[in-house]
Amino acid sequence: MTTSLITSDAQALAVAEDLARHLQGGSALRDRERRLPHAELELFTRSGLWAISVPKAYGGAQVSNVTLAKVIARIAQADSSLGQIPQNHFYALEVLRVNGSAAQQQRLYAEVLGGRRFGNALAELGTRTAHDRTTRLTRDGDGYRIDGRKFYATGALYAQRIPTSVIDDDGVQQLAFVPADSPGVQVIDDWSGFGQRTTGSGSVLFENVRVEAQDIVPFQSAFERPTPVGPLAQILHAAIDTGIARAAVEDALAFVRQHSRPWIDSGVDQASADPLTLHAFGRLNIRLHAAEALLERAGEALDRAQRDANADSVAAASIAVAEARAISTEISLAAGSTLFELAGSRATLAEHNLDRHWRNARVHTLHDPVRWKYHAIGNYYLNRENPPLRGTI
The missing domain is CATH 2.40.110.10 (Butyryl-CoA Dehydrogenase, subunit A, domain 2)
Structure with a gap:
């Protein structure tokens, strides 16, 4: 099977939309039974989406980070595990772009354009901090x-x-x-x-x-000078959480419309007319739309940092991405939990597997602590202190 070549941002978004619709159908079952998505990953890879960040000079589409984040969010909405699997693939491609030699870029980018996937082996257990390495x-x-x-x-x-x-x-x-x-x-x-x-x-x-x-x-030198490597990694995490949040909200809307009953004191005949339910859905959707808007804004800041990487542009991108990470963490957890408050007890039945949204958000948002992002954001605006370059903000 050959790998398609995507050549534009518009094509990448269209391909992601078509693929996501296909992937969504089996996502609940794959999660429930832990069916590893080998066949789905092959479709994902052969679609050409794993190569969309390859620079144009090497034959790729070099899509904007706005588009890259939207693609990951859309796939994560369909299946959050499939949205996360390529995260470090794109991270490695950014390290290659920033620090690789021309020969390394030519060879490894060609592999990706040909359909090869990069994983990761970065973190270790048992070290003093999460960033210490012994390998x-x-x-x-x-x-x-x-x-x-x-x-x-x-x-x-x-x-x-x-x-x-x-x-x-x-x-x-x-x-x-x-x-x-x-x-x-x-x-x-x-x-x-x-x-x-x-x-x-x-x-x-x-x-x-x-x-x-x-x-x-x-590798280390990518964090000893201002580069977009750190915020690139972080915007992909924000995209995954935003996709999870969108999936939870959409499933909550569908369940309440189709299955839920109004509370007896509401005085209405349908759950979709319950005034407190309407209020809650209003709050959820506002926060979701805010997360999606901040994700797009972060992509624009990251695009600027990639075009001209300096202390100011990388700091601005890091803060913009940190803001997107903070709100995507909050809305993904809130949507996964509020779903049950609005849908009712029937939504907890195992056959629906709706708890996967909260479980996925809770696990993924632990990647690095959002509380430190608020600290970095506040320090940036109040004290004009740039965030650290190590890539966790």
Whole structure:
């Protein structure tokens, strides 16, 4: 099966809409039974959407970040796990754009245009902080060897390459684009989170894994100068949560229209006429629309930072994205919970699996603490302090 080539923002949005309608049908069942979406991912990849951020100079569409965020949000609305699986794929492509050599860009972008998926092996368990790394990269002749263990490796289970954060002999962090079929690589399906159940966010074990020098891209330096790498990662998280929120609101609307009964004191014959229900749906939709608007605004700021990366433009993008992350966190959790308050007890029946929206939001929004985003946003506006460059804001 060949991979389609998307050439414009409009085409990317249209393809995402068609694909999302197809993916939505089985999303509740895949979540309930934890059916890993191998076939669905193939459709997703062959649609050309995994290559939409490849620069035009290398044959890609180089869509705006507004479009990229809308695509991820739309897929996440259909199936939030499928919306999250490519998050680190696009993150790795941005690291490649910012820090890769021309030869590395030419080769790896061509792989993506040909339908290859990148996963990730970044985070580790048992370190002092979430950003500490112990996985080692050691010189071996004209190449290197990798030893270590990773967790939260979203997408690695489905990937042809696994971009892996490693510490070299000088203590500097690099990103190794490791072929998934390399001897000594073991991808372990041990993700047991109660949400985002089919993301494959489990472990990757590296035992004396050979990696070629051409597959090592500088990583740490992307956070030692102003680059859009951090806000690019974060806007994708905001898009996933916004998609989850949209799905929860749409399902709540449909359930109340079709199944719910009005409360006896409302004095109306239909739940859709209950004045307190109308008030609650009004609040939900306002907040959802605000999240979608802030997501688009964040994409515009990130586009500006990519065109001209400097301390001011990257800080402005980081703050805009942090604002989108904050509100998308809140509305995704609120929508997933309020759904049951408005729909009633019948909505809790297992056959509907409507709790997946809250479970998915609760798990995904734990990626990094939103409380620190409010701190960074307040510090930026009040004290004119730029947020840290490390990429978590």
